[in-house]
Amino acid sequence: MKDTMNQVDAYIGNNLDRYVGELVRLCAQPSVAAQDMGMHECANLVEDILHGHGADVTVYQTAGYPIIVGRIAGKSERTLLFYNHYDVQPVEPLNLWTTPPFDPSVREGKIFGRGAKDDKGEIIARLAAIDALSQAYDGQLPCTVMFVIEGEEEISSPNIAAFVRQHANVLRCQGAVWEGGDIGRNGYPILALGVRGILEVELSVGTLARDAHSGGAHVMPSAAWRLIWALSTLKGLDERIRIPGFYDDAHGPSAKDLAIFDRMWVNNLAYEEQLRNLYGIREFAGGRHGADLLRSVFSPTCNVQGMGSGYQGEGSKTIVPSEAKAKIDFRLVPDQDPEDIFQKLRGYLDNQGFQDVTTTMMGWMGPARTDLDDPLVQLVVRTGHEVYGGLPSIVPLIGGSSPGYAFKEPLKIPVVTAGVGYWDNRPHAPDEHIRIQDFQNGMRHLARILDGFAKM
Amino acid sequence: MKDTMNQVDAYIGNNLDRYVGELVRLCAQPSVAAQDMGMHECANLVEDILHGHGADVTVYQTAGYPIIVGRIAGKSERTLLFYNHYDVQPVEPLNLWTTPPFDPSVREGKIFGRGAKDDKGEIIARLAAIDALSQAYDGQLPCTVMFVIEGEEEISSPNIAAFVRQHANVLRCQGAVWEGGDIGRNGYPILALGVRGILEVELSVGTLARDAHSGGAHVMPSAAWRLIWALSTLKGLDERIRIPGFYDDAHGPSAKDLAIFDRMWVNNLAYEEQLRNLYGIREFAGGRHGADLLRSVFSPTCNVQGMGSGYQGEGSKTIVPSEAKAKIDFRLVPDQDPEDIFQKLRGYLDNQGFQDVTTTMMGWMGPARTDLDDPLVQLVVRTGHEVYGGLPSIVPLIGGSSPGYAFKEPLKIPVVTAGVGYWDNRPHAPDEHIRIQDFQNGMRHLARILDGFAKM
Numbered sequence: 035m036k037d038t039m040n041q042v043d044a045y046i047g048n049n050l051d052r053y054v055g056e057l058v059r060l061c062a063q064p065s066v067a068a069q070d071m072g073m074h075e076c077a078n079l080v081e082d083i084l085h086g087h088g089a090d091v092t093v094y095q096t097a098g099y100p101i102i103v104g105r106i107a108g109k110s111e112r113t114l115l116f117y118n119h120y121d122v123q124p125v126e127p128l129n130l131w132t133t134p135p136f137d138p139s140v141r142e143g144k145i146f147g148r149g150a151k152d153d154k155g156e157i158i159a160r161l162a163a164i165d166a167l168s169q170a171y172d173g174q175l176p177c178t179v180m181f182v183i184e185g186e187e188e189i190s191s192p193n194i195a196a197f198v199r200q201h202a203n204v205l206r207c208q209g210a211v212w213e214g215g216d217i218g219r220n221g222y223p224i225l226a227l228g229v230r231g232i233l234e235v236e237l238s239v240g241t242l243a244r245d246a247h248s249g250g251a252h253v254m255p256s257a258a259w260r261l262i263w264a265l266s267t268l269k270g271l272d273e274r275i276r277i278p279g280f281y282d283d284a285h286g287p288s289a290k291d292l293a294i295f296d297r298m299w300v301n302n303l304a305y306e307e308q309l310r311n312l313y314g315i316r317e318f319a320g321g322r323h324g325a326d327l328l329r330s331v332f333s334p335t336c337n338v339q340g341m342g343s344g345y346q347g348e349g350s351k352t353i354v355p356s357e358a359k360a361k362i363d364f365r366l367v368p369d370q371d372p373e374d375i376f377q378k379l380r381g382y383l384d385n386q387g388f389q390d391v392t393t394t395m396m397g398w399m400g401p402a403r404t405d406l407d408d409p410l411v412q413l414v415v416r417t418g419h420e421v422y423g424g425l426p427s428i429v430p431l432i433g434g435s436s437p438g439y440a441f442k443e444p445l446k447i448p449v450v451t452a453g454v455g456y457w458d459n460r461p462h463a464p465d466e467h468i469r470i471q472d473f474q475n476g477m478r479h480l481a482r483i484l485d486g487f488a489k490m
Numbered sequence: 491m492k493d494t495m496n497q498v499d500a501y502i503g504n505n506l507d508r509y510v511g512e513l514v515r516l517c518a519q520p521s522v523a524a525q526d527m528g529m530h531e532c533a534n535l536v537e538d539i540l541h542g543h544g545a546d547v548t549v550y551q552t553a554g555y556p557i558i559v560g561r562i563a564g565k566s567e568r569t570l571l572f573y574n575h576y577d578v579q580p581v582e583p584l585n586l587w588t589t590p591p592f593d594p595s596v597r598e599g600k601i602f603g604r605g606a607k608d609d610k611g612e613i614i615a616r617l618a619a620i621d622a623l624s625q626a627y628d629g630q631l632p633c634t635v636m637f638v639i640e641g642e643e644e645i646s647s648p649n650i651a652a653f654v655r656q657h658a659n660v661l662r663c664q665g666a667v668w669e670g671g672d673i674g675r676n677g678y679p680i681l682a683l684g685v686r687g688i689l690e691v692e693l694s695v696g697t698l699a700r701d702a703h704s705g706g707a708h709v710m711p712s713a714a715w716r717l718i719w720a721l722s723t724l725k726g727l728d729e730r731i732r733i734p735g736f737y738d739d740a741h742g743p744s745a746k747d748l749a750i751f752d753r754m755w756v757n758n759l760a761y762e763e764q765l766r767n768l769y770g771i772r773e774f775a776g777g778r779h780g781a782d783l784l785r786s787v788f789s790p791t792c793n794v795q796g797m798g799s800g801y802q803g804e805g806s807k808t809i810v811p812s813e814a815k816a817k818i819d820f821r822l823v824p825d826q827d828p829e830d831i832f833q834k835l836r837g838y839l840d841n842q843g844f845q846d847v848t849t850t851m852m853g854w855m856g857p858a859r860t861d862l863d864d865p866l867v868q869l870v871v872r873t874g875h876e877v878y879g880g881l882p883s884i885v886p887l888i889g890g891s892s893p894g895y896a897f898k899e900p901l902k903i904p905v906v907t908a909g910v911g912y913w914d915n916r917p918h919a920p921d922e923h924i925r926i927q928d929f930q931n932g933m934r935h936l937a938r939i940l941d942g943f944a945k946m
Contacts, residue, residue, distance in 0.1 A: 067805070068803070068804055068805030068806060068807060069803065069804055069805065070804075123807060123808070124801065124803060124805075124807050126801070126803065130700065188808070189805055189806060190806070230705070232808070234806045234808075236806075241771070241772075242769045242770060242771060243768075243769050243770030244586065244769070244916075244919050244920065245918070245919055246769060246919070247889075247890060247917060247918045247919075248791075248793045248795060248819050248821065249686070249821060249888065249889035249890030249891065250889050251775065251791035251792075251793035251819075251821060251889070252729075252775060252776075252778070252786045252787060252789045252791050252821070252889060253765070253774045253775050253778050253783050253786060254769065254771070254774070254775055255771060255772075255773060255774060255775045256775065256793065256794060258794035258796070258797055258816075259725065259794060262718055262721045262722055262794070262797075263722060263726075263727055265718045265722075266718055266719060266721075266722035269715065270719075271719055271843075273708075309709075312699075313698045313699050313700070313702060313710065314698060314699030315697070315698060315710070315711060316697075316711075316846070317711060318709045318710070318711060319707065319708060319709050319710055319711050319712065320708075322708070322709050327709050330708045330709060331708055333708045335704075335707035335708050336707075337704045337707035337712060337810055338712060338714035338715060338718070338799065338800065338811065339704060339800050339801050339806055339807055339808060339809055339811070340714070340798075340799060340800030340801035340802045340807065340809075340811060341714055341718075341797065341798065341799050341800065341802070342796075342797065342798045342799075342802040343794065343796060343797050343798075344794060344795050344796030344797065344817075345580065345582070345795050345796035345817065346796045346797070346798040346815070346817075347524070347525065347580060347582065348524055348525055348526075349523070349524030349525065349580075349645055349852070350524060350645060350646070350690045350692075350795060350817050350819070350852045350853065351524065351579060351580050351795055351796065351817075351918070352579075352644075352688070352690075352793075352795060352819055352890075352891075352918060353795055353796075353918055353919070354793055355794065355795070355796060359802070360714075361800075361801065361802075361806050361807075363704050363707075363806070363808055365704065365705060365707060365708070387727075390772070396805065396806045397806065432705065433703070433705030433706050433707070433708060434703060434705030434808075435705065435808075460700075461703060462701070462703045462807070462808060462809055463700050463701050463702070463703075463809070464700065
């Protein structure tokens with residue numbers, strides 16, 4: 035085993051530049067699902083790349099973008115599923131990027147570009163781990179690997195759940211490594227055992243056939259004010275969401291979860307100050323501080339992704355706006371149901387007199403959790419310790435969302451994370467990047483997980 | 491007199507096409523002060539046009555755009571001042587214009603283009619009235635006329651008040667005809683005796699050095715929410731403005747004002763339905779209806795011109811926005827003081843805990859009123875009756891603003907309106923236009939006002 039891993043590590047070290055080049059090539063291909071930018075070109079490129087690493091590839095068409103399934107058969111039929119996505123977040127505002135988002139730049143030991151972390155860097159690292167382990171075993175993996183790479187993760191994966199239900203036989207496996215995975219400030223990986231769900235809704239209101247002169251504001255109904263008033267009823271300064279029944283199915287942290295958060299907090303007392311500095315924060319949402327910054331991930335959220343109405347250019351324009359829109363997302367905790375929350379939101383707006391504010395569901399994903407005591411979890415912890423020299427930090431629930439719920443239930447599998455990120459990757463933001471050192475260590479960790487999984 | 495006016499009317503009729511052409515030329519020159527578009531070119535063009543009509547022109551530089559003063563000496567030194575402006579409102583959204591805003595189109599007896607009404611059509615109509623009257627009097631006007639044409643009316647005229655104070659001697663006159671003036675649905679002119687003031691403020695808040703992933707929304711402070719909460723404290727669903735002391739100096743309508751509103755209402759019972767249809771209104775602001783739609787012009791307003799935060803593109807983007815902005819305007823009634831209201835707004839936001847929301851004054855104008863019994867008012871009423879065949883409707887106060895306050899006080903003059911508009915000109919909106927019939931009648935009315943003013 036030691037020899038095998040020495041070979042794996044040597045292979046990765048010797049071929050690192052090649053994988054950096056492969057990631058640069060993949061990041062140079064735009065793939066913004068929200069804007070229908072470069073999606074099919076990127077799907078083709080991912081298919082080519084999987085072929086290049088010896089996978090049997092099947093491309094499944096969906097109502098949206100294709101889902102790519104790549105299978106690499108190993109000595110055993112025991113199968114580990116890798117979930118990834120080839121779509122990325124929009125890149126605006128462009129002026130805040132140091133180098134262009136789709137012209138990847140390698141500098142200062144980092145790779146910059148949209149998708150470098152989320153999620154193209156993860157795809158290439160996994161392929162590198164497979165190559166390295168396969169080479170150490172004379173050309174055949176000890177277990178089977180199946181990639182499921184979708185193109186709609188950043189738009190809430192509207193088609194993945196139905197796809198998994200429909201192809202549960204093809205996708206049969208004994209565990210999954212989810213997309214993502216970060217290295218903490220202590221240098222050790224963070225292992226997330228749960229994700230929050232998400233419900234994305236567009237609110238829209240129109241009050242006038244066209245904008246009116248603001249000299250008539252005493253009688254002309256304003257779309258901007260209707261939206262402001264509607265939004266202000268959803269959440270107050272205390273961050274408490276006011277939709278009746280919103281918290282009915284929201285489970286707070288267990289005693290075990292709280293103990294983990296307390297340990298995390300004690301192990302990283304600088305966290306608050308670091309987060310404050312990284313984002314230039316004067317006051318956290320709801321005045322949160324201390325260990326509550328960690329625990330409050332069990333508090334579901336109501337976030338405004340964006341909103342707009344009327345004149346937003348230079349100077350002023352004396353109009354009463356005829357239209358106003360906002361995009362909001364709710365992050366949901368186990369066992370909140372996105373469709374139930376959407377109904378409650380609509381009912382609440384109606385009851386508050388906002389029948390004129392339309393609500394359109396843009397997408398949703400359910401929350402999901404894996405048990406701390408699962409053998410796959412223990413394998414990730416053990417191999418993480420080996421690669422990074424310290425015990426991974428277990429996180430009971432992370433703030434983000436992932437279509438884990440769509441796989442976990444129908445396939446009845448544990449889901450873990452192991453990846454190439456660190457605390458300042460800036461996913462979804464300008465200057466997204468990964469550190470090459472994390473890229474390399476992620477490959478080493480993933481190769482060990484594969485090896486251990488084969489022997490489980 | 492009758493003969494003189496017959497000559498005036500004949501001249502206007504015979505030369506109408508030429509004035510339409512002159513207006514098209516002026517409207518073809520963009521002049522958006524808010525966007526610094528074409529302003530100096532337009533000032534030069536206005537100067538040329540005034541010269542072409544025999545005026546002595548002086549161009550005064552200001553901290554902003556030049557103010558053009560054009561004087562046409564008459565037989566008597568008695569001077570009537572014409573206030574106008576050459577700047578126009580921004581033209582966005584462009585896709586709602588039937589023909590391009592700066593490529594004026596004459597069709598169906600109308601002239602379409604940004605500024606056709608507000609305020610370029612008024613300028614050309616006044617010049618036509620002067621030409622016509624001058625020709626009827628063998629080449630010399632019976633009184634002196636002075637144009638004051640500024641370039642910053644649509645951005646709240648930040649420099650006009652100081653200009654008038656500084657040049658009060660040059661601007662000495664015995665009365666002023668303000669910009670604007672509309673024909674009502676009954677075909678008779680509307681004579682506005684007062685305007686509201688305006689205070690324009692930009693609210694801005696930043697909570698994060700950059701947008702954050704919305705998975706962190708339970709701790710990341712949202713600029714969008716801060717702005718929503720701050721705005722929602724300014725005004726409730728009842729349209730009542732919550733800033734302490736806001737209404738202290740706001741005078742409601744007098745008994746005479748109320749009597750006028752009641753007569754206006756009785757004379758046009760279809761008004762509510764017409765306004766509803768014109769703007770596709772389901773419910774008026776604050777649930778107003780009936781005669782209150784007129785009287786409530788004495789209610790000062792708090793309007794959101796526009797607001798924006800975060801992602802406003804297609805689809806969704808799971809971010810917590812780092813910045814949010816809103817532009818608001820308050821329309822103020824006599825004797826509210828814009829600078830006092832600004833201080834009260836700032837104090838209120840501070841008291842409500844919104845020290846993080848910055849307030850920038852974008853501009854202001856005071857409210858102003860002229861007495862119903864002034865001889866100039868009676869002249870406009872009498873001549874309006876003659877041209878339009880019915881008594882003009884007196885409006886005690888209109889909803890819009892104008893830098894009347896800047897002239898009225900230092901020059902101690904009555905201020906009236908007489909113009910080329912009608913109820914559906916769409917000023918500040920797409921498809922701004924005037925009817926050529928109104929253009930012609932406006933010229934005829936103005937010529938009679940000039941003639942009567944000389945004899946007063």
